[in-house]
Amino acid sequence: MSKQLPETTNFLKQAERNVTLEGVMPLVKLERLSEVLSDNSGELFAKLQFTSGTGYLGLHGEVEASLELICQRCMQPMKHAVSGQFKFGLMTDEKYIDKVPFDADPYLLEGDEQSVVEILEDELLLSIPISATHQKACSEFLHKQDEERRVEKEKSNPFAVLKDLKID
Ligand SMILES: [Zn+2]
Structure with missing residues (x-):
């Protein structure tokens, strides 16, 4: 059985330790995504690489899932494989925005832990075609x-x- 990903984690600590998290997460935990699915009983697979020592604190990763969407032509359920990649530059304060590389999205760290669910959910929502058809x-x-x-x-x-x- 694949390892379960945590819903939240301390991004800063993970980056300082250069931790890589790899595993699965049930789609039912992604509430906004579940709203557009005809069935959310599946799971996603993701890899999150926290990095430091490259001049900035980074979170690079990829996510993939087989989503059950509604076909916009026949209105029947259809399986659709999606995947996405992301690259964040983590900031403990907005004043460090200059350290974030141009090809990474700035991510402001607030609180003790940050949401893994949210990052993966945003990425999957972006990867869904506007008009999915069989x-x-x-x-x-x-x-x-x-x-x-x-x-x-x-x-x-x-x-x-x-x-x-x-x-x-
Ligand atoms: Zn169809």
Whole structure:
């Protein structure tokens, strides 16, 4: 079984120790994300690398998950694999903003612990396509729907009824 990621941790201490956290987290802990999913029973996988000694305190990482979204064409659930990468420059005070490299997002450390959930959730929300649709399975679903409509139409056709009567 994969290791569970903590919901919160002390980012500053982890960066000073150059800790790498790797593991899984149930999607049900991501409340904002859960709202856009048709099923939040899965889990995400993420790797968070806290670094120091590179001139700044960093948090680099990646997250991936298979999300169950609603297809915007057929309105049926669909599995969609998403992944994202992030790079933060951690600051104990806003005056250190100059130390944050240009390709990293500044992250102001407040309180004793910071939320791992929030960082991963933000990243996953960004990775969801605005209009998610099935690729192959969707056309199969629509085809089946067309077939059902055709059968319905035949049933409502009076001649079809006569034909049925004859057979009886
Ligand atoms: Zn579809």
